[in-house]
Amino acid sequence: MAIRSVHRDLPESIRVSLGSAIALKLMQGKIDAPSTTAYLMTYRKGKCFANCKFCPQARRSRSRADMLSRISWPIFPTERVLEKIQNIIGGNAIKRVCIQALNYPRVFVHLEALVKMIKERTNMPISISCQPLVKENMKLMAEAGVDRIGIPLDAATRELFDRIKGGSAGGPYKWERQFELLHDAVGIFGRGKVSTHLIVGLGETEQEMIGMIQKCVDIGVLPALFAFTPILGTELEGRSQPPIEKFRRIQVARSLILHKAATFENMHFNEQWQVIDFSADKRVVRKIVRSGKPFVTSGCPDCNRPYYNEKPSGPLYSFPRKLTEEELFGIREQLGLNGA
Numbered sequence: 001m002a003i004r005s006v007h008r009d010l011p012e013s014i015r016v017s018l019g020s021a022i023a024l025k026l027m028q029g030k031i032d033a034p035s036t037t038a039y040l041m042t043y044r045k046g047k048c049f050a051n052c053k054f055c056p057q058a059r060r061s062r063s064r065a066d067m068l069s070r071i072s073w074p075i076f077p078t079e080r081v082l083e084k085i086q087n088i089i090g091g092n093a094i095k096r097v098c099i100q101a102l103n104y105p106r107v108f109v110h111l112e113a114l115v116k117m118i119k120e121r122t123n124m125p126i127s128i129s130c131q132p133l134v135k136e137n138m139k140l141m142a143e144a145g146v147d148r149i150g151i152p153l154d155a156a157t158r159e160l161f162d163r164i165k166g167g168s169a170g171g172p173y174k175w176e177r178q179f180e181l182l183h184d185a186v187g188i189f190g191r192g193k194v195s196t197h198l199i200v201g202l203g204e205t206e207q208e209m210i211g212m213i214q215k216c217v218d219i220g221v222l223p224a225l226f227a228f229t230p231i232l233g234t235e236l237e238g239r240s241q242p243p244i245e246k247f248r249r250i251q252v253a254r255s256l257i258l259h260k261a262a263t264f265e266n267m268h269f270n271e272q273w274q275v276i277d278f279s280a281d282k283r284v285v286r287k288i289v290r291s292g293k294p295f296v297t298s299g300c301p302d303c304n305r306p307y308y309n310e311k312p313s314g315p316l317y318s319f320p321r322k323l324t325e326e327e328l329f330g331i332r333e334q335l336g337l338n339g340a
Helices: 003-009 018-023 077-089 108-120 135-144 158-164 174-189 206-218 243-257 283-291 325-335
Strands: 013-016 037-042 076-077 095-099 127-129 149-150 194-200 221-227 276-277
Touching: 013 018, 013 077, 013 221, 018 127, 037 108, 037 174, 076 077, 095 108, 108 127, 108 135, 127 174, 127 194, 135 174, 149 325, 158 174, 174 194, 174 221, 194 206, 194 243, 206 243, 206 276, 221 243, 243 276, 243 283, 243 325, 283 325
Parallel strands: 037 095, 095 127, 127 149, 149 194, 194 221
Antiparallel strands: 013 037, 013 076
16 A cells, blocks of 8 residues: 555544543643553544444444543544654653554554554554454554454353344344454464453353353463443443452453463362362462462553553452552452462
């Protein structure tokens, strides 16, 4: 694609998460946990073509158009945002750019132009999180300079997927097709360079979620955990967040699986499908918990998504920074490990 064509296809406006806008000095404000990634979102007049029931950007959502999860994403001129990204090189905590993509007809054209223009100005690594790409377009994204791609599953089971974002929800997505895309992406970007989002609290059991985490890791996909967050105006606005103890156990299981210290197949679950034995060396479990690493934001390198799932006042499901000793003590309490 010629430079002139890239400029022509570049969208005039783009959304930037509130925390990223402050970090990039597009806005003034205070942030107690600065973003380590610049989070951008494609902009169009109107909402996404999809209808994921948890998402403020869903086609039938009554939520504010500037919301994604509980974060607001104000609109800025794209050229101004690109200039700010270029200016932060070497002098800012931001280490990566992540572009969230809505589903609409020209989204790939906009994504390709955005990636090429960012790469023209900086060597900062770029992640994209998107849905409607096909294998050929993923290859073009890699050639343009994207080093990591995210293709969300969100739900841990086929039935929940269909009900929450598939055909039963009025959405365009199919369970089998998502896995085809994930396999294709691993073939293009490599094992560990493809991620997927898994939302805890959509109605799955711990056993189902941990089983899906294992499946993703087995095929070379990095599962990033989110806690369901009810947003006013979405179809799931009345659903509660998951019990934090459930989220903590799943975070530990994910970490053990990623470090090959345990497998889903060897874990034990009770009659409520809660994990009661990770079937891992107890010293390894305690060491991993004490490190605090399972409980920080999961995703691409340098992704910390400050307060994406929770209010700064807490409770924090995923921490955007290193945990304090007091916070680690509280997590051990949630896991029943204090005194063990």
